[in-house]
Amino acid sequence: MADLALSRPRIRPGTPVAALVLGAAVGAVLLVPLLLPLDQSAVALDRTTLPPSPAHPGGTDDLGRDVLHRSIYGLRVSLLVGVVAAVAAALVGGLIGGLAGLLGGWVDRILMRVIDTISALPHLLLGIFIVAMLRPGLGAVILSIGLTHWLSTARIVRSELLSLRTRPFIDAAIAGGAGRTRILTRHLLPHVLPKIALAVTLMIPHAVWHETSLSFLGLGLPPHLASLGNMINDGQRSLLAGAWWSSIVPGAVIVAVTLAIAALAGRWRDHLDPRVRAELNL
Amino acid sequence: MSLVAESVSAGYRGRRVLNGVSLTVAAGETVGLRGPSGSGKSTLVRVLALLHTPDAGHVSLDGVRIEGVRHRVPVSVRTRIAVLFQSPRAASDPRLTLADLIAEPLRAVRRPREGIAARVAELADRVGLTADLLTRRPHAVSDGQLQRACLARALAHRPAYLLCDEATTMLDASTQALVASVITAEQRETGLGVLVVSHDPALLSRWADRVVTVAPPRRSDISAPQPT
Known part of the structure; x- marks a missing residue:
């Protein structure tokens, strides 16, 4: 076992690749709109469905728009929606899970049954229902994701608090004179907050996919605005005509970025656990 | 001056672990507590440490009956009783x-x-x-x-009573001796009352002034500690 632990690589090879991919994506999202602004309504019918070339590395779509340029704009929307929605979901989940875990008893039982009931419904269906109830747009998409993705965070926070509350180190702190506020702020929250932050990070890829799915179904951003879901949807038409790049390029962008975020979040999760950190010799 | 459990019954979710147990730890004395696994030794420690609510009976500290447990007990009272966990x-x-x-x-x-x-x-x-x-x-x-x-x-906090719940079980012999010597020195200095829970008869006979045995409750049996 000791040999196995020692033979593990100090840095797993996926980590630098994921960091590079995410760094490039964030850099592109921040710099491209400054250096190469995109007119979202512009079309160029003289250069439709051109394959990838040095002038258009991602090719052009059936309206002559640069696919890679629009994918970067689409990624900007996806990341914005993903981060804001994941934070909103974590806040809702953290609050509800915190109440269940700290108060316990009938409050816990009622909240857990509510969570079980919502969990039984398909997320996407619930998301579509929420967007349909509101005016379609960025706000509705964020709300739809926030209200459907808080369940896992609530469960994580609740179970963590229930487990921590009965640990002898909490008993030792109480016996040592710590009041309720100190127990909460010094002994419970510092253990729970990194897990909430990690849940946010792991949720971002889900939220990005959810936004893309809603846009693909025509319930996200207006069709002329670049969003990865809109682009994949539009690209379907060109696929049959041989213009594979119009769907593949935005698809590859979302796969690469969500995988990179998930890999870095997994790495962070390992780093947060002192036992795993010691085992990996980090 | 003493820490007293009087006719304490306690359990978890309806399962009775202690049944009418009484125990006194006087200031300056070391009381050994032994008993088979499941006899409620740790539960008795938690009741005495004001961390677990007894179903019946009560705990008194220096003649004053303590109401409530955990945060309901004033800090000045809680900090007079310290616990060393296993x-x-x-x-x-x-x-x-x-x-x-x-x-x-x-x-x-x-x-x-x-x-x-x-x-x-x-x-x-x-x-x-x-x-x-x-x-x-x-x-x-x-x-x-x-x-x-x-x-x-x-x-x-320079407590008046220290409850050691099998605190030396996981330690090597030299650390066991060090822990015992530190507690004994503190006892000489401050008159600390000590409760030592252990499965080890040799340790209890060396360290404790007296040893009480707690038996697991069986149906209507009352597990009153018996001095040995």
Whole structure:
């Protein structure tokens, strides 16, 4: 076992690749709109469905728009929606899970049954229902994701608090004179907050996919605005005509970025656990 | 001056673990407590430490009956009774360094910062923890070193009573001896009353002034401690 632990690589090879991919994506999202602004309504019918070339590395779509340029704009929307929605979901989940875990008893039982009931419904269906109830747009998409993705965070926070509350180190702190506020702020929250932050990070890829799915179904951003879901949807038409790049390029962008975020979040999760950190010799 | 459990019955979710148990730990004496697994020794410690609500009976501290448990008990009362748990790892917040672990009870009652640093240094010296060890976190020290830090933490408030719940079970012989000698020295100095829970008859006969046995409750049996 000791040999196995020692033979593990100090840095797993996926980590630098994921960091590079995410760094490039964030850099592109921040710099491209400054250096190469995109007119979202512009079309160029003289250069439709051109394959990838040095002038258009991602090719052009059936309206002559640069696919890679629009994918970067689409990624900007996806990341914005993903981060804001994941934070909103974590806040809702953290609050509800915190109440269940700290108060316990009938409050816990009622909240857990509510969570079980919502969990039984398909997320996407619930998301579509929420967007349909509101005016379609960025706000509705964020709300739809926030209200459907808080369940896992609530469960994580609740179970963590229930487990921590009965640990002898909490008993030792109480016996040592710590009041309720100190127990909460010094002994419970510092253990729970990194897990909430990690849940946010792991949720971002889900939220990005959810936004893309809603846009693909025509319930996200207006069709002329670049969003990865809109682009994949539009690209379907060109696929049959041989213009594979119009769907593949935005698809590859979302796969690469969500995988990179998930890999870095997994790495962070390992780093947060002192036992795993010691085992990996980090 | 004594810590008394009077006719205490206690359990978990309807399962009775203690049935009408009475026990007295007087100031300055060391009482040994033994009994088979499941006889309720740790539950009795938790009741005496004001961490578990008894179903019947009550705890008295220096003649005053204590109402409630945990945060319902005033800090001035809670800090007079310290506990040393069996597993130092479970009893230590993994985020804190050993110095912070020892300082935590003092910070909890808002002692002045300079006083805390001096007291931590004094306690660390007493239990034989070097400055290097004090900067480490629990996962980076041995069970023995961590239990010594837990002992220092337990003594931080100069408690009147110390409840050791199989606190030396996981330790090697030399650390066991060190823990016992630190507690005995504290007892001589402050008149500490000590309850030692252990499965080890040799340890109890060496350390305790008297030993009581607790038997597991069976149907209507009452597990009254029997002096040996």
